[in-house]
Amino acid sequence: MEAIRGRIAGRKLVAGSRLPSVRVQAQTMGVSVSTVVEAYDRLVAEGVIRSHPGAGFYVSGSPAPLSLAEVAPKRARSVDPLWISRQSLEARQGTLMPGCGWLPSSWMFEAGIRRALRTLARGESADLVDYGSPLGFEALRQILSRRLLTYGVEAPAGQILLTESGTQAIDLVCRLLLEPGDTVLVDDPCYFNFHALLKAHRAKAVGVPYTPAGPDLDAFAAALRDHAPRLYITNSAIHNPTGAVLSPAIAHQLLKLAEAADIVIVEDDIFADFEDVPAPRLAAFDGLARVIQIGSFSKALSAAVRCGYIAARPDWIDNLADLKIATSFGGGRLASEILASALTDGSYRRHMEAVRWRLADAREKVIRRLAPLGIEPWMRPPAGMFLWCRLPGEQDAADLARACLEHGVILAPGNAFSLSQSARSFLRFNVAQCDDERVFQVLGMVL
Incomplete structure (x- = not known):
């Protein structure tokens, strides 16, 4: 039932689309025919799909609202792009955000x-x-x-x-x-x-x-x-x-x-x-x-x-x-x-000169603070607020992000940026958001 709902929410099945036959669905999902019959019957009862006797099952009604979360694989949902953005945008006061993509408000013009x-x-x-x-x-x-x-x-x-x-x-x-x-x-x-x-x-x-x-x-x-x-x-x-x-x-x-x-x-x-x-x-x-x-x-x-x-x-x-x-x-x-x-x-030009100087100083400080934790930058950027860093021992950055979130620290795991899902052990750090010592304390505690 969840698989069918997910395909409808992701617009892979639209109103009027014919569902796979009971036998084909059973073979595809590796379950019994009776399980698929039960699932289809329940979806018919909910009004999600409708049955045409002798012709099969079809998606009901008008198209479901597009769910971008459902378009992505479920395994990545907990750390996908929309999740990271919402965690940062909805963060409560006191939450630390080394994974967000913008400067602290005190750094702005x-x-x-x-x-x-x-x-x-x-x-x-x-x-x-x-x-x-x-x-x-x-x-x-x-x-x-x-x-x-x-x-x-x-x-x-x-x-x-x-x-x-x-x-x-x-x-x-x-x-x-x-x-x-x-x-x-x-x-x-x-x-x-x-x-x-x-x-x-x-x-x-x-x-x-x-x-x-x-x-x-x-x-x-x-x-x-x-x-x-x-x-x-x-x-x-x-x-x-x-x-x-x-x-x-x-x-x-x-x-x-x-x-x-x-x-x-x-x-x-x-x-x-x-x-x-x-x-x-x-x-x-x-x-x-x-x-x-x-x-x-x-x-x-x-x-x-x-x-x-x-x-x-x-x-x-x-x-x-x-x-x-x-x-x-x-x-x-x-x-x-x-x-x-x-x-x-x-004064805008002078303001940005000061911001660039602060970022250069912050990049070096953050690199030094991450080194004892075994976290190393992929490269030393010549400018900007971001450090793309590799975790020690090929650790899973998504697991680390979930653990740090429990302690009020929002991270940005690498696979949220990677279509190939090849950045499992990477994190993006925003050096301007790493001023608080608790960022490194939490990282050291959960690593």
Whole structure:
């Protein structure tokens, strides 16, 4: 019964779908025919399925609401991406979160946000109550255009679309370019919400092993040949979760492979402001021909002021603007005006310089504190908040996460980031969230 419910919740069986015959189901599941008869009868009584005498059993009613949890294998549910996100977002005061993906609130640009709010409160009433334009607040798009140029990405304001967040930016791109069943390449490991979002779009995700210099090019070429993907989604600057940086040589070869296979690349640049030295941007090398760059400011400025962007070729931006209207109408004018004011606040640059210095100091401290526990970084990232670390003795990070959660510490086990489930003994640490000595005390107690 649970197997059938799970397949319906995951939309593998939709309304009107015919279930396997009693005998086929019994053989498939390795149970007796009478067990399947009993299960089917109970599901009929619940109204989940219906019986057509002589024709078999069929899924009843309208399609069940999509359950992303049911799409994933049950064995991974306790530590899957949605579980980690919900544990972090719903954490009670006092919970320690070395596995979360954002800075502590005390590290954010609170003073600049307050100044921006005061400025807007004295401004025109339309700034506070009206819808935004389809492309978004022009002043912010001009600011973004100048910022992108510092990374070699030429994108006039007309080629930039503001979104409600970086996640919405990827969602809109997927709506534009994907059909259910299309294949999308992602890094293995990669930011775990990519997995959840692609499941929501009924896309098939295929992982490509990630190295300290970028994706494994042989594996990337093989995936292009074997799966004919539509998209490749990646981070180029500071990779999540590894902290690695794409090398120029890998970037050039990657773009050659993408061009030959006619695949679109979505480059997530959310950690740009955490770099000490700018990394290569695929969008810069490509000129936004087949690369779409997205980003947001929730990690550096404020997670409460939700605003992201898409930089792409003009015809795609036009179609994306239509999709934005269809799915969120006018967009968040207030958020974009707050960000425009904060980004042009002279103290933001100094604020981020201080954040980068604090992160560099925190990375070294956390590496030193983890060493006596036998936890070692996969590599030493040049910038950013993440350390991708291996546990001693090939321990199961999911078991460790469950044990630590009992003591009020939220971890991010490696297999939540890995499609191939090959990161069983890895954890992602956020060094900015490891200030409390209890993090290491709990780890030492449960290891």
